[in-house]
Every structure is written in structure tokens, then in C-alpha cells.
Amino acid sequence: MKDFKPLDSDEYNVIREAQKAFNDVKQIPCTACEYCKKGCPKQINIPAIFSARNEQLIYGQIEKGQQKYDSLIENSAKASECIKCGACEKICPQKISVVEELASCAEVFEK
Ligand code: SF4
Ligand code: SF4
Numbered sequence: 001m002k003d004f005k006p007l008d009s010d011e012y013n014v015i016r017e018a019q020k021a022f023n024d025v026k027q028i029p030c031t032a033c034e035y036c037k038k039g040c041p042k043q044i045n046i047p048a049i050f051s052a053r054n055e056q057l058i059y060g061q062i063e064k065g066q067q068k069y070d071s072l073i074e075n076s077a078k079a080s081e082c083i084k085c086g087a088c089e090k091i092c093p094q095k096i097s098v099v100e101e102l103a104s105c106a107e108v109f110e111k
Contacts, residue, residue, distance in 0.1 A: 026057055027058050028057070028101050030051070032050075033047075033093060034047055035092065036091055036092055039091060040087065040088055043077055044078075044079065044081060044082060045076045048072050048076075049072065049105050050096075052065045053105050056108070065109075070109075079102040079103070082098075082099060084099050
């Protein structure tokens with residue numbers, strides 16, 4: 001530790017810029033708590049769909065996200081099967097506009 005050198009202001013600025021760039025990335029702030037899943041009448045795997053979409057939004061992994069989605073809907077409902085009942089939105093601790101986000105996922109993944 002005797003060689004420890006604190007970051008200088010330029011280095012702090014680089015870190016702040018990186019944090020800002022990360023925060024500016026549009027992503028769905030789903031924590032995968034899965035509270036929404038139990039009450040969904042269509043049994044849509046909401047967090048898994050959001051995870052596939054975040055793969056694209058955060059990491060730019062377009063194909064990987066699509067593959068995740070395609071394999072997910074082999075055994076569960078598609079994003080477009082949402083009937084907009086709103087049950088998930090009432091329970092989501094992150095206050096995510098699930099209906100809107102699912103519609104956007106359907107647009108991207110099911111085109
Ligand atoms: S709004 Fe859609 S995703 Fe949410 S609980 Fe209802 S059917 Fe499921
Ligand atoms: S309740 Fe909200 S944060 Fe939790 S898994 Fe569902 S969408 Fe994600």
C-alpha cells in the first residue's frame with residue numbers, strides 16, 4: 001500500500017464520463033424479482049423477455065438477444081400475447097411500464 005496513488009482529476013473525469021455513458025444507455029430496469037410472473041393470466045415470462053431485450057439495449061448483442069427470445073417462446077407465451085390487464089404493473093417494485101415495454105419487445109422480436 002505504500003505505493004498507493006489516489007486518482008487524479010483527469011482519471012476521475014474519465015470514470016464520471018464512463019458512468020454517464022452507462023446511465024444514458026436505454027435499458028429496461030427489471031431486477032428479475034419475478035413478482036409479476038405469478039399474477040400474469042397469460043403466464044408471460046416478463047423478466048426473461050426483458051433480459052433478452054436488455055442484451056440488445058445494453059450490450060448491442062442483437063442476435064444473442066433474438067436467440068434468447070426465440071428459445072424462450074418455444075415453451076412460454078410471446079410478448080404479443082399480453083392482454084394489457086395491468087396486473088404486473090401494479091406489483092412491479094421498479095414501476096416499469098410493462099405493457100408498453102412488452103409491446104416494444106414484440107415489435108422488435110416478432111417482426
Ligand atoms: S398486462 Fe400483460 S404481461 Fe401484465 S399481467 Fe396482464 S397479460 Fe400479463
Ligand atoms: S416485477 Fe418488475 S422488476 Fe420484477 S421481474 Fe417483473 S418487471 Fe421485472
